[in-house]
Every structure is written in structure tokens, then in C-alpha cells.
Amino acid sequence: MGSYAPTVSDDALRLKMPEAREFLGGDLLAQSIAALGCDVAFGLHGGHLDAFLTGCSDANIRLIDTRHETVAVQAAEGYAKISGKVGVCFVTANSGFSNGLPGLATAFADRSPIFCITSSPPLRDAETNCLQGFHDQVVLAKPITKFAHRVTNVEEIPRIVSYAWRTAVAGAPGPVLIDFPIDILFSPPRLESIAWGAINRPLPYAPAPAPEAVDEALQLWTQAKRPVLLTGTGARGKDFANQFLKLAEMTNTPVFYSSKYGSVIPYGHKLRGGPASRLALLPMIKEQSPDLMILLGARTGFLLGGRSGAILPNSGCKFIQVDTDGGEIGKSHAIDCGIVSSSQQFVHAMLSAISRTNNFASSEAWIQTASSLKDIPGAADNEPEELNSGRLHPVHAYRELFKSLPAGAIVCIDGGEVGQWSLELLEHSRASLAMVATGYLGFLGNGWGYALGAAVAEPSKLVLNLHGDGSAGFHLQELDTYARFSLNILTVIGNNYAWGMSQAGQDLLYGETVSARQASKLSPHAEYETVAAGLQCASARVDKIADIRGAVDNLLKAGKPGLLNLIVSDKPIHAVTKSMLNVDVGKNWIVVPYYDNIPRPHYEI
Structure with a gap:
């Protein structure tokens, strides 16, 4: 085999050399x-990363x-979702890396x-019990990344970064993670030996549908009397x-x-x-379900009703599924026409064929039937604004909150019951x-990072960071980050003094007895607005419907988060939570909270 000798070519970057210091690996990475x-990159400082x-x-x-x-890793994810670009984050060795693992797990x-940068002790110090060197970060990251x-x-x-x-x-x-040991970041590279790889070349074109797949999809589409397009996170992009x-x-x-990402x-x-989720209302108004569903960048699973048939019909409907991952197509539902393609390329190909x-x-x-589903009143719409507890009914509170927002905001929802309402x-x-x-x-807790990334990606838009008091507690300190960077974020905590979905589930399973409510109560005395004020954010507390709009207006006029x-x-418990528990099934079934119930091995007569 011949020897490998990298040379400066058209692939090389025009490196910017520091004026007052040596050019290091950290410069080459940046x-x-x-x-x-x-x-832009999101992260938390560590000395390993200084270069x-x-x-x-x-x-x-x-x-x-x-x-x-x-939050740094989740902010990179939120940034990626809004900007359509790769989100970049940095976490320091071992301790910071371990804190970043939840973000990698959700992104995966x-x-x-997302592109996650971490560091580690010098290569020579391997297996010496050195500072922040215990875990092999690449081994730990591999199961929850596409590449580590x-x-x-x-x-x-440059070659590894490009790859x-x-x-x-x-x-x-999905997420990737690269570990740059501190000695690599602080070492000067030999400029004539740099491996550029494809660092200076454009990214490859997105996959497009096969011509026969377009013809088959067109045939199904023209025959359908009740077609539906259902978009997910994959249905986005420039000019999409x-x-x-x-x-x-x-x-x-x-x-x-899909609830993951909408809408276009x-x-x-x-x-x-x-x-x-509104498609589940069709049987209630005595209308037929769709006879064709085109899943465009939307995965099947619990976010689309699982295998219940409530959203994706179990019979009488054909499916076209478009996804960049062929293995995802048909994962839990039989698909009549599976197409491996980006959503953008599929749309482009179909427009050409449809012409x-x-x-x-x-x-x-x-x-008219399909578009009217979003306007059907909910079961709780006619209930009073305040309940016996003297607190606001969530359906009226969140409706008024949403109506108080300026049009065109970005809404980020985190939490259980608050999410359903x-x-x-x-x-x-x-x-x-x-x-x-x-x-x-x-x-829970992702919303803090998602909102941060969204606000950086779209600084001209208001970002609503909506939480229950459960999810709010994960990263409340990020209000400081919002304030330091003057981000256009309004955080709203739907405060019901409980882990709402957990408490609701226990109530449905065991009855509303105090002893049965294990680890599901939160404090009615927490003053989140006081914490926010201390972290230099505008803040308010509201417990009347009539005060919501004025409070939102004042907070938005304050000129800071x-x-x-x-x-x-x-109370009340949301209907979706009730359906996820499904406790009224008789003695011959074992109730499995939040999943499908299973039959008892021995039936009772």
C-alpha cells in the first residue's frame, strides 16, 4: 500500500490564524x-474545552x-427543529457529559x-483514575447516538467532524458525539498534514422517491374519497x-x-x-374515517394513537408512508405504499406527477367535515371557569392564555395533563x-431547552414555554439564561399543585384517597413568580380568567423574558388520561396503566 500524505488543496479551509497566540486543535475544531x-453553540463551560x-x-x-x-443539549435540539440546521452543543468531560446524556437520549x-462536542483527560492518562476520566464516554454514548x-x-x-x-x-x-481529549484540543496541528476529508464540500442531496413509487402513490390518491395528509417532524425545510x-x-x-411538530x-x-388527535372525533359525529392517509415525515406510535385505531384506522383505510428511514415504514401498521424519501423531495415529485x-x-x-373537527367543542367547554377548589378550570385558563398571545408565536408544550389540555x-x-x-x-423538562433553542433560532418571534408545575421544576434556573441573553420567551406554569397525570392515574386506579396518592403531590405555596423576579425576569401570578389577558400583555411589554x-x-381529569388508564374493563382484564390492557391468564366466571 502507498503512503498517505495529505496536501493543501481545494478541500482545505482558509484557516484564520490568531494574532497573539498559537493555532491549536480547538481552533481547528471551531x-x-x-x-x-x-x-451558534449551546453549552456549559469546562476547562477541558477552553481551547x-x-x-x-x-x-x-x-x-x-x-x-x-x-438543557444545553436540548437547546441544540430545539434550535435544530426551528432552524432546520444541525444544532451544536458542548459539554465538558465526564461530569458534564453525564449531565448531557438525557439530551442525547431524547434527540436520538x-x-x-445535533452535534455534541465533549472532551476528556489527556490520552496518556488513560486508566490512571485521573480527574474526570472514569467513564469511557464513547462507549456510553454509542447506544444513544448515530455516531460516537x-x-x-x-x-x-476536520475529516472526523465532516463525517x-x-x-x-x-x-x-439524529445526534452524534465527538470526544476531543484535552491534549488534542491544546495541541498545534501540523498544517501540511491536516486531513480535510469532505469539510469543504456540499452536503449530499436528500433521497427522492422512485418513479414507480410516485405512480403507485398517485393511483391510491386519485382513488381516495376521504384522503388525509398527516405531517410530522420530518415535514419541514427551506421553502417547504x-x-x-x-x-x-x-x-x-x-x-x-402530529403533536410533535405542527403546522405548515x-x-x-x-x-x-x-x-x-381530532381525527378520533369522526365516529362521535357519525362520519366515516379517512380511506387514505399519507404519513409525511410522521412516525406511527403512541403520539398517533398507537394501535388503537382512534387516529390511524385499523381497517377500511390505505396508507402511504414517506420517511427517510425505510425501517420505520410499516413498523407498527401495514403500509400499502412505502416511500423512502425526504418530505421535500416527495412533495416535489408528486407536484410534477400531479400536473x-x-x-x-x-x-x-x-x-368541510375534516376541517370542522378542530372547531368541535370539548366535553369540558360548558363547565364553570372555577371549580370547587376555587381554582381555574384548565380548559378555560389555557384557552384564554392562547387567545392572549400574538399571532405567529412558537408554542412549546411540556408536561402531562397540561400537555393534553x-x-x-x-x-x-x-x-x-x-x-x-x-x-x-x-x-419532562425538555421544554426549557427547546424554548431556548427556538428563541435563538427565531429571535423575532415570541416563544411560549408552557409547563405544568411538575416539568417546571426540572430546570427553573434557566430563567437566568433567558434573562442574560434577553430572549423573547414567555414561560407559563400551569400550577395545579400536583404531578397532574400521575395523580390522575392514581385516582382512577385506586380512588381519590389521600393514602393512595403516592409521590404525586406538589406544594401549593411555591412562588414561581418570586423566583423569576429574582432571576431578573418579569413575573406575575394569576388566579382569575379575567386577569390572564392583562397579565400576558404586561409581561410582553416588559422588554425582557x-x-x-x-x-x-x-380537576377534571383530561379524557385522554382516562383513556390511557382504561380501568372500566371488567374482572377478566389486567389494567396496565398507559398501555393496552392484557387478559388475565385465568378468567373469572
Whole structure:
């Protein structure tokens, strides 16, 4: 084999050399990610990373330092969801890395492209019980990342960084983690020996559908009388909304969105169906379910009703599923036409194919039925604004909150019961985009980082960071981060003095007895608004419906991040929570909270 001798070529970066110090591995890392499009990174300082952090300053990369590493990784994820770019974060060796693992876990489950930078002790100190050197970070990260690697040669930094970055966005996106030992970051590279890899070349084109797949999808679509487009996190991207709207209009297809990410259809448009959960109302109004569903960047699973048939019909409906991961297609539902493609490329291909036909069977009556689902009143709409506890009914409180927001905000929802009520009322917010932060892991506390990343990605938009008092407690200290960076974030805590979904589940299973409520109560005396004021945020406490709009207006006029402590009742229990418990099934079933019940091995007669 011949020898490998890297040379300076068109692939090389035009490196910026510091004027008053030596050029180090940390500089090479910073300039490598800058070349790939990074202009902001979220993290928490650690001395292992100083060479990189200093390099970020010279590379014009903005650093947003958080109060906890978990939030830093989740902020990178929130940034990626809003910006459409790779989110970058940094966590220091071992202790910081361990705090960042929850963020990697959620990003991996929810397929978010993030690039996580960590460090470790010098390579020579391996297995010496040195400071922050106990865990092998690459081994720990591998199960919850698409790629994890330790760089052991400073000249290889650009090549490895480029490969990891491309891995984060290729196919089903996800997190990657690179460990740069401190001696690698503080060592000067031999410039003539740098391995550039593909650092200075464009990213590959996204996958597009096969021509025969487009023909098959078109045939199914033209035959459908009640088609539905259902979008998820994968249905996004530059200029995507306009092309997608054109596709929906040309096919007369109503559009619904997964709770993970929505929506791309303007408010007031006749094809806007609202949250996918509203499809479960069709049998209640004695209307037929869809006969064709096009899942566009939307995965099946509990966020779409699982295998219950409530949202995705178990019979009488054909499915087209479009995903960048072929293994995801047909994972839990039989799919009639599976297409491995990005959502953008699928839309482009379908628009081209549809221009050759105008023969769609969808009727105006179906469009009207589907789009009316979002306007059907909820079961609790006629209940009083205040309940016996003297606290606000959550349905009225959250509706008024959403109506008080300026149109076009970004809404980020975190929590259990607060999440269920909010999703039901989300259309009242007129948000430009909404995300449920808990994701497939049901991970509480994500909203703090998601809101942070969203606010950095879209500084001109208000970000609503909505929590229950349970999820609020995970990272309340990030109010300090919001204030230090003057972020346009309004945090609202729906405060019902309990872990609402946990308490509701215990009440349904065991009855409303104090002894049965184990580890589900929270303090009625917590003054979140006082904490917020101490962290230099505007704040208010509200326990009357009539005061919500004025409080929101005042907080938004304060010119700094705000927090509203919104006092709500822990009753009634939301219908979705009741359905997830499904306790009224008779003696021959074992109730399995939040999953499908199972039959007893020995039936009682």
C-alpha cells in the first residue's frame, strides 16, 4: 500500500490564524464546524474545552451558556427543529457529559440532528483514575447516538467532524458525539498534514422517491374519497411550506399534524384540519374515517394513537408512508405504499406527477367535515371557569392564555395533563409552529431547552414555554439564561399543585384517597413568580380568567423574558388520561396503566 500524505488543496479551509497566540486543535475544531454552517453553540463551560471556546470567538460562533448540560443539549435540539440546521452543543468531560446524556437520549428517540462536542483527560492518562476520566464516554454514548468517536490525532479533526456532521443529517437524522481529549484540543496541528476529508464540500442531496413509487402513490390518491395528509417532524425545510400547500390544494386533501411538530398550513385555510388527535372525533359525529392517509415525515406510535385505531384506522383505510428511514415504514401498521424519501423531495415529485392529472375524488363535503373537527367543542367547554377548589378550570385558563398571545408565536408544550389540555386548545394560539417537548420518551423538562433553542433560532418571534408545575421544576434556573441573553420567551406554569397525570392515574386506579396518592403531590405555596423576579425576569401570578389577558400583555411589554404563574385546578381529569388508564374493563382484564390492557391468564366466571 502507498503512503498517505495529505496536501493543501481545494478541500482545505482558509484557516484564520490568531494574532497573539498559537493555532491549536480547538481552533481547528471551531473553524471546521463554522465551515459546515455552525454560527451558534449551546453549552456549559469546562476547562477541558477552553481551547475550543476561544476558537469559537475567532470563528464568529456565538456561545449560549446554560445553567445545566441537559438543557444545553436540548437547546441544540430545539434550535435544530426551528432552524432546520444541525444544532451544536458542548459539554465538558465526564461530569458534564453525564449531565448531557438525557439530551442525547431524547434527540436520538426524536431523530433530531445535533452535534455534541465533549472532551476528556489527556490520552496518556488513560486508566490512571485521573480527574474526570472514569467513564469511557464513547462507549456510553454509542447506544444513544448515530455516531460516537474519540479523536486521537489533531490533524484528523476536520475529516472526523465532516463525517460526523453528515451522519447527523443523513437518512433518519439524529445526534452524534465527538470526544476531543484535552491534549488534542491544546495541541498545534501540523498544517501540511491536516486531513480535510469532505469539510469543504456540499452536503449530499436528500433521497427522492422512485418513479414507480410516485405512480403507485398517485393511483391510491386519485382513488381516495376521504384522503388525509398527516405531517410530522420530518415535514419541514427551506421553502417547504409553500410547495406543500400547493400539493394539498391541487389534491383537495385536508391536512392534520402530529403533536410533535405542527403546522405548515395557514390558519383559516379550508384544508387545515388541526391536530391529528381530532381525527378520533369522526365516529362521535357519525362520519366515516379517512380511506387514505399519507404519513409525511410522521412516525406511527403512541403520539398517533398507537394501535388503537382512534387516529390511524385499523381497517377500511390505505396508507402511504414517506420517511427517510425505510425501517420505520410499516413498523407498527401495514403500509400499502412505502416511500423512502425526504418530505421535500416527495412533495416535489408528486407536484410534477400531479400536473399530469386532475382526477381526484376528494369532495368538498369531506374537506368541510375534516376541517370542522378542530372547531368541535370539548366535553369540558360548558363547565364553570372555577371549580370547587376555587381554582381555574384548565380548559378555560389555557384557552384564554392562547387567545392572549400574538399571532405567529412558537408554542412549546411540556408536561402531562397540561400537555393534553393544551393540545386540545392549540388552534386558539394561531402559532406559526408548535412542538410537544416530551417526545417519544415522555421526557419532562425538555421544554426549557427547546424554548431556548427556538428563541435563538427565531429571535423575532415570541416563544411560549408552557409547563405544568411538575416539568417546571426540572430546570427553573434557566430563567437566568433567558434573562442574560434577553430572549423573547414567555414561560407559563400551569400550577395545579400536583404531578397532574400521575395523580390522575392514581385516582382512577385506586380512588381519590389521600393514602393512595403516592409521590404525586406538589406544594401549593411555591412562588414561581418570586423566583423569576429574582432571576431578573418579569413575573406575575394569576388566579382569575379575567386577569390572564392583562397579565400576558404586561409581561410582553416588559422588554425582557417573563413568567406567569397560572393557578389551575387539578380537576377534571383530561379524557385522554382516562383513556390511557382504561380501568372500566371488567374482572377478566389486567389494567396496565398507559398501555393496552392484557387478559388475565385465568378468567373469572
